Amino acid sequence: MKINYVNADHVHALVDLPTGLSIEEVAQLFKGSSSHWINANDLITGKFAWGRGYGAFSVSESSVHQVAAYIAGQEQHHRVRTFAREFKEFIRRHELRQPEE
Secondary structure (H helix, E strand, C coil), X not given: CCEEEECCCCEEEECCCCCCCCHHHHHHHHHHHHHHHHHXXXXXXXXXXXXXXXXXXXXXXXXXXXXXXXXXXXHHHHHHCCHHHHHHHHHHHCCCCCCCC
């Protein structure tokens, strides 16, 4: 993992994907180990569980620095624009399929 940002409703992580793991396996490892740790340490009331989905996007080596800077600025960034608004704009701008709710 090169950098990450954790917010109440989403996480950004820039990962150099190991050649022996699929994106799905990495997402499962992140979600499984972090939810286990949160629950084992009683960090919240009740049982913590991640939402069902995730998004994954490839980044060229020439863009890694730019993406890392974007992730590093997330706290400031979301003071101006919510994640929900930004996510909808991203889906529209890149003509992606809206995840099912």
